[in-house]
Amino acid sequence: MDPAEKDRIAQWFDNFQDRLAALVRTRTGKKLLAKERVSDIMQSVFAEVWRDVVDGKIQLQDEKGCQCLLLLALTRKLRDRAKHWGRECRDVSREVDAVELDLTALIQGFEELITPNRIAAAKEELLRVEAMLDKLSEEHHRALLLVCIAGYSYDDAAAVLGISASAVRGLVSRALAKLAFLLREDGDQQAKPAS
Numbered sequence: 001m002d003p004a005e006k007d008r009i010a011q012w013f014d015n016f017q018d019r020l021a022a023l024v025r026t027r028t029g030k031k032l033l034a035k036e037r038v039s040d041i042m043q044s045v046f047a048e049v050w051r052d053v054v055d056g057k058i059q060l061q062d063e064k065g066c067q068c069l070l071l072l073a074l075t076r077k078l079r080d081r082a083k084h085w086g087r088e089c090r091d092v093s094r095e096v097d098a099v100e101l102d103l104t105a106l107i108q109g110f111e112e113l114i115t116p117n118r119i120a121a122a123k124e125e126l127l128r129v130e131a132m133l134d135k136l137s138e139e140h141h142r143a144l145l146l147v148c149i150a151g152y153s154y155d156d157a158a159a160v161l162g163i164s165a166s167a168v169r170g171l172v173s174r175a176l177a178k179l180a181f182l183l184r185e186d187g188d189q190q191a192k193p194a195s
Contacts, residue, residue, distance in 0.1 A: 001053070001054060001056070006054070009050075009060055009066065012060070012063045012066040012067070013046055013049075013050070013066070013070070016067050016070055019067075020042055020045070020070055020071075020074060021039075021042060023071070023074060024041050024074065024078075025038055027075075027078055028041065028078060029082065031082075031085060032078070032081055032082055032085055035085050036081060041074075041077060041078070041081065044077060045070060045074050045077050046070070048073055048077075049069055049070055049073050061159070062159075064152070064156055064159070065159065065160050067150075068150065068157075068160040071145065071146075128183070128186060129179075129183065131186075132182040132183055132186060133179065135182055136179065139161075140171055140175035140178065141175070142161065143157060143161065143168055143171035143172050143175055144171075144172055144175040144176070144179070146160060146161070146168075147168065147172050154166075154172075
């Protein structure tokens with residue numbers, strides 16, 4: 001890879017750095033943040049993607065493709081780190097926390113709109129959706145992530161994935177149908193009384 005190409009890709013990384021940091025902060029759970037810093041997670045994601053680009057394993061055509069690749073790498077990194085720290089021998093919840101966050105002050109301003117029950121229900125639902133997303137195939141997961149979460153158009157997602165826009169529409173449609181089925185099935189199982 002020539003130096004001009006490296007500089008161009010490094011600039012794409014820099015352009016996405018703030019947005020990626022915001023994504024890390026919003027997608028990283030409290031337990032993981034107790035063990036790892038946002039900057040360390042980002043550095044790890046950038047290093048892995050950079051290594052693949054320099055080694056020629058990945059060809060980046062444009063900045064959107066670079067952002068997509070970083071987003072996918074971040075998703076995998078957060079899932080892997082959460083699994084790593086979630087193992088019983090490393091479980092953060094078993095440790096004594098020296099500093100407790102006081103969320104009451106934050107919630108007081110929104111008492112009428114946000115209740116502790118709604119917050120807990122929303123967190124549970126988010127965890128449930130994330131668990132079901134992990135059950136999708138890699139191609140369905142990537143298409144859904146690009147179009148529905150990252151906000152890419154079908155044409156942009158098609159360019160990143162190397163398939164046609166109609167194929168992306170099909171993948172997203174099937175992914176949403178599968179996700180709806182999994183969520184419905186999971187809800188039915190939770191509603192059954194324990195015997």
